Amino acid sequence: MKKLIVNRQLDIILDSIADGVFTIDSDSNITYFNRAAEKITGVPRKLAIGQKCFDVLRANICQTSCALKATIEGGESRINLPVNILNSDGKTIPISISTSVLRDEQGKIVGGVETFRDLSAIETLRKALRFSGRIRNHSADIISKNHEIQQILNILPDVAISNSTVLIEGPSGSGKELFAKAIHKLSRCQGAYVAINCAALPDSLLESELFGYMKGAFSDAKADKPGRFARAEGGTLFLDEIGDISPALQAKLLRVIQEKEYEPLGATAGQKANVRIIAATNKDLAGLVKLGAFRGDLFYRLNVVRLSLPPLSRRREDIPLLIEHFISKFNAIKGKEIEGVSDDTLDILMTHDLPGNIRELENIIEYAFVLCRGHLIEVRHLPRELQESVLRKTHQEAAANRISPGPPPLGAAEAAAILDVLRKNGGSRIRTAMALGIDKTTLWRKMKKFGVTYR
Amino acid sequence: MMKIAIPVFNSRISPRFDCAQEMLLVDIADGKIMAQWKISINKLSSIEKNRTMLNLGVDTLICGGIDRHSMQWLKYHDLPVYAWLTGDVQDILTCFLTGGLTSITNAEATGQWCQHRRFKGGKQNINRGRR
Ligand SMILES: Nc1ncnc2c1ncn2[C@@H]1O[C@H](COP(=O)(O)OP(=O)(O)O)[C@@H](O)[C@H]1O
Ligand SMILES: [Mg+2]
DSSP states (O other): OHHHHHHHHHHHHHHHSSSEEEEEETTSBEEEEOHHHHHHHOOOHHHHTTSBHHHHHOBTTTTTOOHHHHHHHHOOOEEEEEEEEEOTTSOEEEEEEEEEEEEOTTSOEEEEEEEEEEOHHHHHHHHHHHHTTSSOOHHHHSOOOOHHHHHHHHHHHHHHHHOOOEEEEOOTTSSHHHHHHHHHHHHTOSSOEEEEETTSSOHHHHHHHHHEEOTTSSTTOOSOEEOHHHHTTTSEEEEETGGGOOHHHHHHHHHHHHHSEEOOBTOSSOEEOOOEEEEEESSOHHHHHHHTSSOHHHHHHHTTEEEEOOOGGGOGGGHHHHHHHHHHHHHHHHTOOOOEEOHHHHHHHHHSOOTTHHHHHHHHHHHHHHHOOSSEEOGGGSOHHHHHHHHHHHHHHHHHTTOOSSSOOOHHHHHHHHHHHHHHTTTOHHHHHHHHTSOHHHHHHHHHHHTOOOO | OEEEEEEEETTEEOSBGGGOSEEEEEEEETTEEEEEEEEEOTTOOHHHHHHHHHHTTOSEEEOSBOOHHHHHHHHHTTOOEEOSOBSBHHHHHHHHHTTOOOOTTTSSOOTTHHHHHTTOSGGGBHHHHHO
16 A cells, blocks of 8 residues: 555656656566656557557667667666657657666566656757857758759869859759858858849949949048958859849959959059859850850850759759758747648649749748648648649649539549549649549548549 | 568567668568568668668558658658558568558648557557557
8 A cells, every 4th residue: 555655656756757757677668658758759658558668769779779778788877868769740859868777676677767858949959059050061051862963062062172263053042142152161261251142233333332432432432442352352252143234344343353353443553352253143144145145255254163053843852851941940940849741731832833943932931930830831821822823723624624623423433533533633632622622521531432542 | 563661670660760770572462472581771861761662663661650751752752651550570561461551641641640540559550459
C-alpha cells in the first residue's frame, strides 16, 4: 500500500517535469514513458509502453550507436548528447539525451533510463540568428538540387576568387542577386558589397549615384558625395538590370571597366576604381547587341564569365525544397511553428506557372504565413488568384474533356468517369473533384463506394 | 512483376527511413515473392535515398517513420508509400502480400497523416496486430 502511494507520487513528479523520461527493460521494450515524452515524440503513453524504444523515439543514432544500449552494456552514463528524433508528425526534432542504468533492489542491471530535452526553441533561435545574416554561409542559402544550378555552384568558388567581371542572366526572381552576393562573400575581398538597380533610376540620377559628384557640380551639390563605385572600392559592385542603361552611360561604364578609372561629376581629375563588377539582366543581352540596343564592346567586357539561371519552371524539383526553406525562414523570423504545406497545396505550387520564379514562391509562402493559424499551409491560405487560376484550369480541362461540372453521371458510368478524370488530372483528388463539380469528401466517398483506386 | 523496397534494421523494419543503413529489395510476381536481397544505403543522404528509390525502379516503398520532406518528394514522383509501420519485416511482407496494408500517399490525409495511422492498432502495427 505504502509502495503504491510512493509510486503514484513519483508519477506525479515525473509528469510535471519538462524533460522527457522513459525506461526500458533489457530487451529495449519501453516500461515507463512520462508526459513530456508524449509531448515531444507525439506518441501517447499507452501506445508507447511495450514498444521497442527505437520504434517510438526514432532517433538518428538508434540504428548505428544506441546510447542507452551502450550504457546498459558498459554501465556508463551519457550526458547531454545532442541527437535528433522524428516525431509522429514526421518532423525532425533536435533533442539532447542523457542515459543511465536501471538497477533492481539487489543492484542488478535490469534496464536503462533516458531523459531527453527538446532543443527546438534553441534551434529556432540559432536559425533566426543565421537568417539575420551573422552566421550565414553562402551555399546554405542557395537551395537547389537542379543539375544546372549544381554546376554553377561547383564553379562558384573559382569564379569568386578570379576577380573577373561576371554577367548573371536569368528571369526576374530566379536568384541573380543571391548569386552575386554569394560570389562577393566567396571572394573574401575586404571591400563592401554594393548593389544598384539600373532600371530604377533615371539616367542623370543613375550617373551621379554611380560615380558621385563634387561640391558645386550642380546647384544642389552642397558637398562632395561619393558614388557607388567609391563605396564598393576594394569590393563588389552589383549592377542589376544592366540591359536598361542608356547608350551614354554604357560608354561611361565601358571606360571604367577598361581604364579602371572614372570621374565624379564636377571633378577635375579621374579617380581610381578597384572594384569587381557583377552585372545582371533578365534580358537577352546578346540579342540586344544584335539589335544595336546594347554596345557590343561593353557586352564582351561584362561577359567574361556568364552564369545563366534557369527559371523555376525548369527546376520544379526544387519547389518542395524551397518551400521548406522559406517555411523555416519565416518560422524563425515570425516565431511560428508551421510544419509544411498540405499535399493539395504542394500539387498546386508544383503545377502552377510561377512567372515571378523563386521570389513569387517566397511571397506566396509569406502570404500564407499571415493567414495560416495551424501547423499546415492549406490551399485556402494561398492567394486568391492562385486558387482561382487552378479552378479555371480544371474547368477548362473539364470542358475540353466534355465532362461538364454539372450534375454527375450515375452508377458504373460514374465510376468510369471518376477514373477517367483522375487519370487526366494525374491522380490529384482536388482537381478531379473540381472538374466533376463535387467536393473532395464526396469524391472520396464515391471512390470508396465504387472501389475506384488510382495509384 | 513489381519491386518493393523496405528499409530494415536487423530483422525489423527500420524505425526511420532517412537514417536506415540497409534496404531490403523484394521482387514480387503474381502475389508471390520471387527474390529478395539487401543493399547497403548507409552512405546515402536522405535525398539520395529518395532518388535511389527511383533509380532502382522501386514500385512501392514500405517503411517506418518518414520525414515530411521525403514523403512529399516521393509523392511528387508518384511512388506509393506505406509508412509508419513497426515490427518484423517478414510479417510486414506477408501482410502486404495479403492486402493488409493501406498506402499513405493514396489516402487523402495531409499533414496529420501519421497521427491518424500510427499505432492505430491492427493493420498498420504488425506488432500489436499479432499480439
Ligand atoms: N536557390 C535559392 N535558394 C533560396 N532562395 C532563393 C534561391 N534563389 C532565389 N532565392 C530567393 O528568392 C528571392 C529572389 O531572388 P533574387 O536573387 O532577388 O532574384 P533576381 O535578382 O534574379 O530577381 C530572394 O529572396 C532570394 O533570397
Ligand atoms: Mg533582382
